[in-house]
Amino acid sequence: MDFSISDKMVTILEMVTEFMDREVIPLERGFLKSSFRSLLPELEEKRRMVRGMELWAPPHPREYGGMGLDLVEFALMSEALGRSPLGHYVFGCQAPDAGNIEILHLYGTETQKQKYLGPLVRGEIRSCFSMTEVEMPGSNPVMLETTAVRDGDSYVINGQKWYTTAADGSEFAIVMAVTNPDAPPHMRASMIIVPTDTPGFNLVRNISIMGHEGDDWHSHAEILYQSCRVPVENLLGREGYGFVLAQERLGPGRIHHCMRWIGECQRALELMCRRANSRFIAPGKNLASRQIVQTWVAECSAEIQAARLMVLHAAWKMKNLGTKEAREEISFIKFFVAKVLQRVVDLALQVHGGLGMSDDTILAFFHRFERAARIYDGVDEVHKVSVAKRILRRYGAMRPS
Numbered sequence: 001m002d003f004s005i006s007d008k009m010v011t012i013l014e015m016v017t018e019f020m021d022r023e024v025i026p027l028e029r030g031f032l033k034s035s036f037r038s039l040l041p042e043l044e045e046k047r048r049m050v051r052g053m054e055l056w057a058p059p060h061p062r063e064y065g066g067m068g069l070d071l072v073e074f075a076l077m078s079e080a081l082g083r084s085p086l087g088h089y090v091f092g093c094q095a096p097d098a099g100n101i102e103i104l105h106l107y108g109t110e111t112q113k114q115k116y117l118g119p120l121v122r123g124e125i126r127s128c129f130s131m132t133e134v135e136m137p138g139s140n141p142v143m144l145e146t147t148a149v150r151d152g153d154s155y156v157i158n159g160q161k162w163y164t165t166a167a168d169g170s171e172f173a174i175v176m177a178v179t180n181p182d183a184p185p186h187m188r189a190s191m192i193i194v195p196t197d198t199p200g201f202n203l204v205r206n207i208s209i210m211g212h213e214g215d216d217w218h219s220h221a222e223i224l225y226q227s228c229r230v231p232v233e234n235l236l237g238r239e240g241y242g243f244v245l246a247q248e249r250l251g252p253g254r255i256h257h258c259m260r261w262i263g264e265c266q267r268a269l270e271l272m273c274r275r276a277n278s279r280f281i282a283p284g285k286n287l288a289s290r291q292i293v294q295t296w297v298a299e300c301s302a303e304i305q306a307a308r309l310m311v312l313h314a315a316w317k318m319k320n321l322g323t324k325e326a327r328e329e330i331s332f333i334k335f336f337v338a339k340v341l342q343r344v345v346d347l348a349l350q351v352h353g354g355l356g357m358s359d360d361t362i363l364a365f366f367h368r369f370e371r372a373a374r375i376y377d378g379v380d381e382v383h384k385v386s387v388a389k390r391i392l393r394r395y396g397a398m399r400p401s
């Protein structure tokens with residue numbers, strides 16, 4: 001395993017970090033106080049600057065206007081961008097578009113690529129991914145109620161989805177729906193592209209999350225598909241292969257998320273240390289002089305380092321041996337890094353006292369919104385159960401000692 005960083009990546013990471021500090025982090029104050037939509041003109045200006053530096057769409061294909069970084073390279077960049085919730089958006093590699101781009105690139109027809117992939121990579125449109133349902137358990141995704149019934153040259157979609165991130169303002173959704181109800185469970189569903197202006201695509205509401213309804217890219221919608229009719233050409237990949245495509249989408253997505261979380265951890269640790277040094281709790285005694293704070297700083301630093309190496313190793317394995325071979329590592333990082341993130345943000349917030357609870361720093365935002373890290377892209381428990389089963393199987397033939 002070689003984790004050395006190429007000269008090209010060292011230069012890129014320096015440029016990204018400098019840009020994040022100078023141009024992106026100062027926007028957070030507005031982001032925390034007003035709607036996302038009201039920030040769009042400023043964000044667009046920053047995006048223009050990023051394109052000018054040739055750092056646009058880092059993980060996406062060169063032929064469509066991205067940088068074409070490989071998984072390990074983008075993992076490093078994702079860490080640098082993760083220091084702010086606006087980083088990935090400003091650099092054109094935000095979820096859920098990043099995952100949709102991957103699927104369209106791998107499985108899209110030429111027409112789908114022209115119509116959706118190109119504009120998506122260029123940042124001209126946005127998209128969303130609509131799989132989780134209100135009445136069905138997302139932790140067992142084969143249990144889907146949404147159907148797409150073939151009628152002549154169309155699919156007619158009916159169902160109720162929620163947590164469709166960033167649907168508000170999206171040009172299209174990739175919808176997971178049952179097309180082959182009689183097939184084995186993992187071969188029943190397909191992914192279908194649904195333009196959001198299709199009659200029957202009804203955005204019911206942006207769900208209020210931890211007291212925040214959100215808007216535009218920064219939102220999660222409930223959507224009712226009511227006799228929503230799209231041409232059969234909108235099928236992505238083969239009919240019944242929805243879960244196969246979903247696996248392709250989730251593997252790299254988990255690396256991206258985890259490295260973004262590492263970036264958040266590092267920002268939280270940075271804030272924790274600055275506050276510990278500058279906050280005096282008795283004459284001549286700052287918080288940094290207290291052993292409990294020193295312990296937190298040491299423990300958080302070690303946990304971040306461990307988490308970071310685990311993610312880079314998973315990315316390296318995925319890049320070199322493929323997603324299937326890296327299955328176990330991907331599950332490890334998903335629940336391990338989410339736990340580290342929660343602990344580091346919690347302790348950084350604690351060191352800030354009342355200031356930590358306010359929106360005068362980014363910590364309360366991280367605390368509120370990243371609680372979801374243990375839920376989306378596979379709940380903790382499902383990842384743990386699946387790796388535990390695989391590990392236990394290895395010892396199945398042994399007699400108890």
Ligand SMILES: Cc1cc2nc3c(=O)[nH]c(=O)nc-3n(C[C@H](O)[C@H](O)[C@H](O)COP(=O)(O)OP(=O)(O)OC[C@H]3O[C@@H](n4cnc5c(N)ncnc54)[C@H](O)[C@@H]3O)c2cc1C
Nearest residue numbers: 129130131132137138139163164165372375376377379381
């Ligand atoms: C911020 C956010 C963004 C999201 N974005 C999207 C999106 O863009 N598109 C999309 O389709 N979905 C999205 N989701 C939905 C997400 O994928 C689901 O919430 C997730 O899959 C869990 O499904 P559920 O909410 O139905 O929980 P359930 O399946 O009802 O599970 C509830 C709880 O049960 C427990 N549990 C479940 N299975 C087991 C088990 N086998 N053993 C032990 N305990 C278990 C876990 O603690 C779990 O948290 C998002 C969710 C959040 C919070």
